[in-house]
Amino acid sequence: MARRRLPPPFAAVDLPVEDQSAGRDVVRPPVARVAAESAAEAALRSLSLEMQALRDQGRMVVSLPLSRIEENHLLRDRLGSDPEEFSALKTSIRGHGQRTPIEVCEISPGRYGLISGWRRLHALRDLDREEPGRFGEVLALVRSPESAAEAYIAMVEENEIRVGLSYWERASVALRATRAGVFPDSRAALRQLFSGASRARRSKIGSFVTLVEALEGAVQFPAALPERLGLALAQGLAQQPSLARDWRKALTALPAPLTAEEEQKRLQDLLTPPRGAAQTARPGPARQELRPGLWMEERGGRLVLGGKALSPDLIAKLADLLRRETDKT
Incomplete structure (x- = not known):
């Protein structure tokens, strides 16, 4: 009785796979197929996890x-x-x-x-x-x-790189973030938001913070405000904070429509008020009468003499007296 050869147990259930090198179909064992599927699933999971990690990292x-x-x-x-x-x-x-x-x-x-x-x-x-x-x-x-601070830092850094902010805009975001409680004070806001800036640059932004606090809402073209003019205005406010109220009143009274150049001219005028107004605002010491027809007054470090009794002879005597006093010292 002749023996009959039985086919391999996997031959009836596996599908043929084309053998590209030999030009014929071959059959892959179940173990190999399962291993291949497992490897593909592992690779897919790995890719999925890697993509999720990249997404979580913002990359x-x-x-x-x-x-x-x-x-x-x-x-x-x-x-x-x-x-x-x-x-x-x-x-x-x-x-x-x-x-x-x-x-x-x-x-x-x-x-x-x-x-x-x-x-x-x-x-x-x-x-x-x-x-x-x-x-x-x-x-x-x-x-x-x-944190919220990190978000603000990212925003500022991106704008600094792409399109530089004006000093007013830099000061404004520092002030507004401080008001929102993101930073404890404006100094901390400046240090963290502009950590890459030089100390001198941060100092200028800090000066503009003073300006923004005083004139926010009154200036129509704040982003166009030149650095030099802004720093001069901030210095004026630092020396005399009460000017803020007068400046706001003057700016809000300007007729509309207004251009940035017209507004800047008005701001420059605020720094140099009329001579009469300056003297009225800060009057000097009272005039002293030395004798009938002769008075003396100090004006900004200068000694002024006047009156009908101030003759050329008296002027010559005073000049000689001052020279002798100068020689003694």
């Missing part, structure tokens, strides 16, 4: 609906946007798409607070209104700042 760009972004999550440092620059940004995004992602943090499931990228977000929202359906999402990096 992976994700696409988010514009409607899920809260732009007022932080008090913004930038007071406005140049119309020409903003128009150029919209044109670039319309033609080439969003090149640089914004930065956000997750504030609740599916909701994100804006850290940086205010202009890009607004440009996309404008474009979405103009062309519905094409610009409904924004590319973003999801950050996880450890």
Whole structure:
């Protein structure tokens, strides 16, 4: 009786796999197939975990609906946007798409607070209104700042790198973040928000903090205020804080519409009030009458003599007396 060879137990259940090198189908054992599937699942899990880690670290760009972004999550440092620059940004995004992602943090499931990228977000929202359906999402990096202070630092650093802030804007964000309780005082805010700036630069921003406190809301073009004029105004307020009330009154009384140049001219005028007004505000010592027809008065470090009795002969005698007194010393 002839023996019949039985096929291998796996031959009836495995599907053929094409052998590319030999040009024929071969059969893979169950153990090999399970091992391959396990390896593929492990690789997929590893990739998934790595992508999640990159996302958690804010290193992976994700696409988010514009409607899920809260732009007022932080008090913004930038007071406005140049119309020409903003128009150029919209044109670039319309033609080439969003090149640089914004930065956000997750504030609740599916909701994100804006850290940086205010202009890009607004440009996309404008474009979405103009062309519905094409610009409904924004590319973003999801950050996880450890504190509100870290979020503010990230916002300021991003704007410092891309488009430098004005001194007023720098001082404004430091002051507003302090008022919101993010920092204990404005000094701490300046140290942390502008840690990369030199000591002299932080000192200038600190001077502008004084100016913002005094004139916030009264200046119509604060971001256009030149550094030199702003520092001079801050110095004037430091020497005489009561000027803040008069300056606010003068600025709010200016007719509208007003240009930045006109406002700056008015601010410069406030630093150099009319001579009569200055003398009235700070009167000197009372005039002393030396004798009938002759008086003496001190004016800002100068000794002034006057009167009908001040003859050329008397002037010569006084000059000789002063020379002798000078020689003695």
